[in-house]
Amino acid sequence: MSYHQRLSLLILVDSAIVLTSIFFSRFLLEADLHVITLPLVVSSITLLLSHHVFSMIYKLYKKAWEYASIGELVCIFKAITLSVVSAAFIQEIIVQDIYVRLLAVTWMLHILLIGGSRFCWRIVRDIYIKKDVNKKRTLIVGAGSAGMMVVRQLIKSHDAELLPVAFIDDNTNIQHLDILGVPVVGGIDQIEKAVADLHIDNIVIAIPSLGKKELNNIFRECAKTSAKTQILPMLEDIVTGKLSVNQFRDVQVEDLLGREPIELDIDSISEYITQKRVLVTGAGGSIGSEICRQITRFNPSQLILLGHGENSIYSIEMELRDRCGLTDIKFMTEIADIQDSVKMMSIMNKYRPHVVYHAAAHKHVPLMERNPEEAVKNNVIGTMNVAKAASKFGVGTFVMISTDKAVNPTSVMGATKRLAEMIIQHMDKSSETKFVAVRFGNVLGSRGSVIPRFKQQIEKGGPVSVTHPDMIRYFMTIPEASRLVIQAGALARGGEVFVLDMGDPVKIVDLAKNLIKLSGNSVDDIEIVFTGVRPGEKLFEELLQVNEIEEQQVYPKIYIGKSADLYIEEIRKMINNYSTLDGVILREQLLNLANGNMITTSKKLISIG
Structure with missing residues (x-):
């Protein structure tokens, strides 16, 4: 689908959602579809136009919704809230009154339908990836920002060979929680058990700040398993574009010397x-x-x-x-x-x-x-x-x-x-x-x-x-x-x-x-x-x-x-x-x-x- 076809489809779907939201809200409050007044029509037109304007401002029509996350949800919230506020402002000018209950219900339906229509793309894609049995089941060591970046990149890429199955992290505050839909199953001492229980093929160490001694300790645990162990590239290589997040390198014996390299004066x-x-x-x-x-x-x-x-x-x-x-x-x-x-x-x-x-x-x-x-x-x-x-x-x-x-x-x-x-x-x-x-x-x-x-x-x-x-x-x-x-x-x-x-x-x-x-x-x-x-x-x-x-x-x-x-x-x-x-x-x-x-x-x- 080309960009212009995609844009036209989104505008059409959003227009239907906006009009459905306000008229269905009126039906819920009045239970009478025949009561279509001038203020309702004006509010509908205002809500529709302002929605498209703020959607353009917050680039809702340019986002790849199959990779949507919290940032996209915030943009939806801002665009819809400002659209409803614009409708309230027009109501005050034309009829000197604001239909608070109508706009409140409309706001809730609007967010529910717009958000749902967008995030269903993400849901469908996630289900598709998780059913891909050809991918190698992967354990991510480190559930910090780098680990989440790795998981997000692996989920995003259709061509990635690895499927993130679980996190390992020593932070007890996040253990047994799900991050980006991936569970944190325990600390470093649980690597061997996690590999056996979850049938892990690959282990990726995703802790850029890791010292040599800590890396050595983690590798000792990884070495107890039959899974292949790899490590996240240096952040400077990722930032400069030399390597991407999902281009992991093998752990080298130099990584296991147990000390930090000498720095020059x-x-x-x-x-x-x-x-x-x-x-x-x-x-x-x-x-x-x-x-x-x-x-x-x-x-x-x-x-x-x-x-x-x-x-x-x-x-x-x-x-x-x-x-x-x-x-x-x-x-x-x-x-x-x-x-x-x-x-x-x-x-x-x-x-x-x-x-x-x-x-x-x-x-x-x-x-x-x-x-x-x-x-x-x-x-x-x-x-x-x-x-x-x-x-x-x-x-x-x-x-x-x-x-x-x-x-x-x-x-x-x-x-x-x-x-x-x-x-x-x-x-x-x-x-x-x-x-x-x-x-x-x-x-x-x-x-x-x-x-x-x-x-x-x-x-x-x-x-x-x-x-x-x-x-x-x-x-x-x-x-x-x-x-x-x-x-x-x-x-x-x-x-x-x-x-x-x-x-x-x-x-x-x-x-x-x-x-x-x-x-x-x-x-x-x-x-x-x-x-x-x-x-x-x-x-x-x-x-x-x-x-x-x-x-x-x-x-x-x-x-x-x-x-x-x-x-x-x-x-x-x-x-x-x-x-x-x-x-x-x-x-x-x-x-x-x-x-x-x-x-x-x-x-x-x-x-x-």
């Missing part, structure tokens, strides 16, 4: 990055590329992308150019190996960066156990090369990315990263450059991390391999890690090791179970097998050594480690001799040196405490 970061030259080593890697993305928000004058792999550097360059096409940021690329000290000097001299983020490193624990000499070349010598070049050519701030595996290391990778920390802390004592390190745990989604591996195994139908049932790790997201690195540069005074408060550590086996459930499977469908702890691995990781712990946060969720003792002469000897050592002996020396256990007469202890 925009002013302090802008001060040292905006319109400055910034160089990122390992710019094509998971962390390096995300650092580059975050940095572009602060409009540096030049961003130098340095990496060893041409494909990864090309990819991040193209992505940043597309993203920042309208800005005046100059993107420069350098394909280089940080083990090449001459090349590092040349690049630093060429660009003279104000800030360097050193993200290039070998990070795979098992691989470095088998190739300790490569770990030394890249993580230790490579860091020294970049740091020396930065110091020589006047870099203002040098931020090195380290790892929690550098604390009391048991692996070659952790030991070499601890030695790299010692090198830059030592250099900070004699250089104008501020050298700092940033230490964090496992990064979700980074290349070679456990999450992509688990996902691949789940896609193949399992089994999912976990090293040990008691293995625990600290986790953070790639954006979190990158923000910490950038914020550390703003906090840097020189020589610090910054550590992110990553909340409670997570059991790897629990992470595997969550991923299996998030993928729509159950732990009965996909087996988890334990393969044993690999060489160099610990069951748990620490963020700081006992003598490094500084209890007070220097920034929300960021701690700073106390300065430690450095064994620089021993590191230099190891660098000079590592290529002549057997792999087993080299590994032993690295671990002893990183843990401060190499006691020799030639050792020179340099304390920065």
Whole structure:
């Protein structure tokens, strides 16, 4: 039906209702249809005309009545009341009298018939939707404004695959009530029972203000069921039109870390990055590329992308150019190996960066156990090369990315990263450059991390391999890690090791179970097998050594480690001799040196405490 046909039909129906209301009211009061007086005719004409006028004013002829709610009812009330008041005003002018009883009964009939004629469209539509057996029965967690918005949108959309069946909400004042025709069946602890009793296929979490810990608690309850769990998009994505209310996203493992993400101090970061030259080593890697993305928000004058792999550097360059096409940021690329000290000097001299983020490193624990000499070349010598070049050519701030595996290391990778920390802390004592390190745990989604591996195994139908049932790790997201690195540069005074408060550590086996459930499977469908702890691995990781712990946060969720003792002469000897050592002996020396256990007469202890 076209708009004009619909308008004509509504005007015709309303005209019949208006005239029926006033004449039937007269019949109820007088019981005599033959008593048609001039005032009655004038009142009828006035009521009819004023009804159409106020209906136009309140847009009653433009509303989609199949989606009518309280707002539309209020508009009907206003239009009819003003129409009756207009009729009363004309009666007073013409006959100097107002037929109060007649107008009162007319007003009531008018509202009843107009409201009924409109809302019957909504009733018919609701009945049609509730009989659609092809829709997935859905439980909405959260009966607040967002939850009601979700239900209203699902009811409104013919194409929606989900049928709202019930709400879950911890607010006891609304439990056992109906909201938009959907019952509130209980609190969070009733999710498992509600899914079983109501034959729920999907669960939608619709609480935008939900914190990470609360979301984790809700997901634990949802995970006890076989229903697929999804979550409402961020409100800013809905408001900006990127996503609609009914475009739910799957719950990601990042949502379940149990803490709120770190927020940046925009002013302090802008001060040292905006319109400055910034160089990122390992710019094509998971962390390096995300650092580059975050940095572009602060409009540096030049961003130098340095990496060893041409494909990864090309990819991040193209992505940043597309993203920042309208800005005046100059993107420069350098394909280089940080083990090449001459090349590092040349690049630093060429660009003279104000800030360097050193993200290039070998990070795979098992691989470095088998190739300790490569770990030394890249993580230790490579860091020294970049740091020396930065110091020589006047870099203002040098931020090195380290790892929690550098604390009391048991692996070659952790030991070499601890030695790299010692090198830059030592250099900070004699250089104008501020050298700092940033230490964090496992990064979700980074290349070679456990999450992509688990996902691949789940896609193949399992089994999912976990090293040990008691293995625990600290986790953070790639954006979190990158923000910490950038914020550390703003906090840097020189020589610090910054550590992110990553909340409670997570059991790897629990992470595997969550991923299996998030993928729509159950732990009965996909087996988890334990393969044993690999060489160099610990069951748990620490963020700081006992003598490094500084209890007070220097920034929300960021701690700073106390300065430690450095064994620089021993590191230099190891660098000079590592290529002549057997792999087993080299590994032993690295671990002893990183843990401060190499006691020799030639050792020179340099304390920065």
